[in-house]
Amino acid sequence: MRILLVDDDEVLMDTLANHLIHQRYAVDIATGGESAQGYLDMFSYDLVVLDLNLPDGSGIEFCKAFRGNGYEQPILMLSATNTPAHKVKALDAGADDYVVKPFDLDELGARIRALLRREQVGLPTVLQLGGINLDPSTCETNYNGEPVHLTPKEFALLELFLRRPNRVYSLDAIIDDLWAFENPPSEDAVRTHIKGLRQKLSMVGAPKNLIKTVYGLGYRLNVSEVPEPVTPRSTTTVAVEQAWKKYQGVMQERVEVLERAAIAIEQGTLGRELYQTSQMTAHKLVGALGSFGFPMGSTLAQRLEKLLQITPSTDIPAAQFHQLVQQLRHEINETSVEDATETVTAGAPLLLVISPDGKLVEQLSLAATQQSLQVRQANTLIHAQRLLQQIKPQIVICDLLASTQTNESSDQLPDQLLKDISSFTKQFRGPFLLLLPTLPTAVRLQLVQKGASQLLDRTSPPHQLITEALEVMRSTTTAAKIVIVDDDPQILKLLQVSLTPWNFDVTPLTNGKQLWDTLATVNPDALVLDVTMPEMSGFEICQLLRADPRWRNLPIVFLTVHEAETTRGRAFRFGADDFINKSVATSELAVRILNQINRP
CATH class of the missing domain: 3.40.50.2300 (Response regulator)
Incomplete structure (x- = not known):
């Protein structure tokens, strides 16, 4: 879960943040109300801790502003003032609780947990689903009674999936929920955590695809209690699955070559032909496993390749070689087609959708997946502009009205909106498509002059919008x-x-x-x-x-x-x-x- 702390007292906030991080919360810190609003525009928070006195205004006024801008999650107010009048003002402004400084960290943590529990009415203390049992209070997990030893991030991932088992989590959503803004991991790092979680669950008997990849969207639990989602399959997905199934057999054959070499090394009978074949086999496995996105398998093959370079071959350590071959066999047997497909689709062209409309973004993502595109979401143009510092999309679709709350009937766009569009298109030089209702010709011309590449009808079917976006992207480049x-x-x-x-x-x-x-x-x-x-x-x-x-x-x-x-x-x-x-x-x-x- 993600918490935003709003206070300019750096020492107090750092202390509180560290206390909450140890309780497995992702924590961000804003020093004022304006910067806090920027965080709320960019990320989804489960709770806000807001100080009454901020350098840029009153916490009470900012609390009202947050509620007015649509933030509906709990707000806990902090104050050095312990008077009924201030408490009443804070609660009337939309705060859910009021804590007086100085406070006990454990008590504040308990109040935060109590507020978060209100948002999860009906959830049991121990999360259970499809044989999984996870106890947040003791950080213990088991599958059908068998203990599962997880790292803190793997535990947090599984807890995230169990709390909302019907939800598909994108990589962005996972990062937003489990990591602080100041220290987000790469998407590859998140995939590594998910792969580690899958493998540990698989080792105690859980299905290999218990955490299901929903292509183009993200991840979700895949247990009998949860209906399987119907998701589209792109030509790339099908091609990767076919290549993986075919190549998995080839890899098995290559491991068999190394297993024969291991026996020959132990017996002291490694001949020249098998020696040379094993060297080439290990080398090919290094590249192939690396390309398919299995770094551990690639590393194991690389170690075997180095051992095979020892001369004379009778000096190759037999026990070490045999152990590495066994580990490689296990790694290949544990890999799945979902892992291979994720690796390739991670390199697909990237579409950035700017819209807070979750349903629209999901529909566009499904259509984009069928066309072998990745999708990232930003709620606003400002959020999207910040994202450009981290990602390089090949094309952008902006849902203008939903992302800016612009009046559809207006004959003139706000100056600030035009400035934001101009600023964004100066930073992003690729195709920039706007989803629009019926607008006056003069307004449409303004948008084109500010950098819009194409103006699309917002009511068009999602698959048509994606097709048109791809045509624009391909028309700007030569094959x-x-x-x-x-x-x-x-x-x-x-x-x-x-x-x-x-x-x-x-x-x-x-x-x-x-x-x-x-x-x-x-x-x-x-x-x-x-x-x-x-x-x-x-x-x-x-x-x-x-x-x-x-x-x-x-x-x-x-x-x-x-x-x-x-x-x-x-x-x-x-x-x-x-x-x-x-x-x-x-x-x-x-x-x-x-x-x-x-x-x-």
Whole structure:
């Protein structure tokens, strides 16, 4: 749960914040009423602790303003004044409780819990659903009686899902609920926490998909008591699932090779052929598992690859090698198609929807998912402008009336709204689409002059709005031709799937010797090279291209599992324009390629 503290007493607020954080609340601090309103515009808070005397005004007046602006959750007022008149004013202004300074931290914590309980009437002290038992008071969790040992964030995630089991939580919503504004994690970090929670629940017998991925929207519980949501499946989702199911078998075969090597090492019978095959197998697993978004599996394979580089092979530590192979087998068996799909869809083009209308955003998200888009939400233009410091959307849809409370019948837009639109479009240079009702021609012209790329009918079906948005996005870019050279066909397939939504025309090659004829035929806008290939290394290909007048300016991006600075240095010395690790390829490659193609 998320709490906002509003007081300019830094020492008191830091002390209270630390006390609440230890009780698993996410806490933000505002030093005045105006900044508090900004936080409330950006985030959803379960409770506000508001001081009576603030540097920019009266807490009572700000309490009235918060209520007038639609904040309906509990407000607890703090004051050094202990008079009935002040208490009455505070409660009449909309406060739910009134606490006098100095106060006992434990007592204040109890009052906060009491206020939050009012919002959750009927919820039992111990949360139970589908075999899960979670006790917030003792921080203990079990599944069908079997204890589950969770980290604090994993516990908070599970509690979040259990308190509202019918709700789908986006990554933004999870971050807003469980982390403070000053220290938000990356989306990949949240996915890692969710994966860890899934694995720990699975280890005690829970279904692997107990925490369900709802593509394009987020996560929710998936137990028998909760009806399964009907969600659309994009072509990318289907393609990733097919690739994963096919490649999971290939990975199993590769692990079998390493298992044979482990037995041979223990028996002292590791022959040259199996030794070389095992080296190549481990190397391919490093890149493939990294590309599919399984860093632990990639790390295990990398350790095995390093052990296989020990010479003579009789010096390879047999017990350590065998243990790593067993851990790798377990990791592959525990991975799921949901995890693989999340990794690829995390690299899809990003649509930012500006609207506080949750139903509209959900409908647009479902339609966008079918078109292989990610979706993020901002409630207002100001919130969206702040988000641009963290994310880089490819297209923005703004629900103008809902996000600004503009009067639909007005013949003239407020000056501040026009300034906000102008400020936003100066910061965001991509397609900016506005959802509008019927407005006078002069008003529509004003919006176009302030930077709107397209004016769309707000009453149109969501799928039509997304289709029109995609047409605008694609009309502003030319389909880029990309050649990718990698000797692992599974990685090539995954990269093709992840790049398709970006309007790229991808030519995959498994053999560097095929490149020269392909370059002449395709005339690509960019080239992606692996470093290690059997016939000719990526470095050698890059050297030859930079010595050829026809291709000396072709953008070249290296894609590899090698992270050493010496490898990176060699890549740039031989003429590389960028260098990407395969573990982040599917989420970053498209943007990094576009950066090279569009550079001055």
